[in-house]
Amino acid sequence: MWPEPPPPLPPLRPGLAAGWGPVLATSDELADLGLPAPPPPDWPRRLLAGLRRLAGERPGLRQALTACLRCGVCAACCPSFTALPDPHNTPLGRGELLRRVHQDRGQPWRVLAGSFGGDQDHLDADTARLWLEYFWQCTLCGRCAQVCPLGIDTSLIVLAGRELLAEQGWLPAPVAKALRRIGRSGNSLGLGPLA
Numbered sequence: 143m144w145p146e147p148p149p150p151l152p153p154l155r156p157g158l159a160a161g162w163g164p165v166l167a168t169s170d171e172l173a174d175l176g177l178p179a180p181p182p183p184d185w186p187r188r189l190l191a192g193l194r195r196l197a198g199e200r201p202g203l204r205q206a207l208t209a210c211l212r213c214g215v216c217a218a219c220c221p222s223f224t225a226l227p228d229p230h231n232t233p234l235g236r237g238e239l240l241r242r243v244h245q246d247r248g249q250p251w252r253v254l255a256g257s258f259g260g261d262q263d264h265l266d267a268d269t270a271r272l273w274l275e276y277f278w279q280c281t282l283c284g285r286c287a288q289v290c291p292l293g294i295d296t297s298l299i300v301l302a303g304r305e306l307l308a309e310q311g312w313l314p315a316p317v318a319k320a321l322r323r324i325g326r327s328g329n330s331l332g333l334g335p336l337a
Contacts, residue, residue: 151218152227159228163275164314171318172311174325180311186265192306193244203298207244210237210294216286222279230276233286233296239272240299274312277303 169179182188197204216233217223223232230239243265280300287295307313323332 152224154229155227156229159222159226159231159279160272160275162226162279163271164278164316166274167311167313167315167318171315171322172313174322175313175318177308177313178311181270182310185270185310189270189306189310190243190265192309193240193302196302196305197244200298200302202295203302206237206294206296206298207241209292210234210241211292212238213291215289215291216296219285219289221281221283221285226279228276230272231279233280236276236280236303237296237299239269239276240303243269270307270310270312273303273307277307278314 166180167175172179197207212234214232214234220232229235277300280297282297282300284295284297287293287297290296308317320330324330327333
């Protein structure tokens with residue numbers, strides 16, 4: 143017997159999940175964590191340097207950024223997309239937000255695909271806003287990696303995007319509060335040793 147086909151995707155509604163970005167941490171919370179108040183004036187340069195660094199340090203991230211077939215199979219299993227069927231709110235959509243600024247000019251396939259060009263054109267305040275709105279909507283459940291024909295773990299892209307945003311001071315307030323509690327008590331709940 144053949145397995146049942148997956149349920150159909152909900153109709154796409156571009157922009158549906160826009161505006162669902164996080165409430166950002168205050169300058170005081172960021173200062174406690176050693177992060178700049180957003181955005182530092184040179185944030186595009188810093189963000190690109192960070193992306194190059196992460197792509198060099200993390201082979202899985204580099205593979206996730208370069209090997210995607212853009213087939214969209216990952217969308218059907220994504221709980222964030224099921225709840226808010228916005229094209230950017232899919233694993234593929236979030237990956238494309240990072241891929242559009244990823245420097246990989248030495249790869250011949252980029253030239254053949256016609257995507258050879260300057261990355262600065264895609265790194266602006268609108269891109270940063272999209273990263274904030276969509277990278278924090280991912281649940282990091284890993285279902286996308288289970289269904290991807292190449293086994294690409296898109297959560298690596300999301301985690302890299304979140305890290306790059308945090309380095310620029312764009313950090314959600316609840317995350318900053320949890321990190322401050324970890325620094326004080328060793329756990330995210332702020333529990334003392336007796337608990």
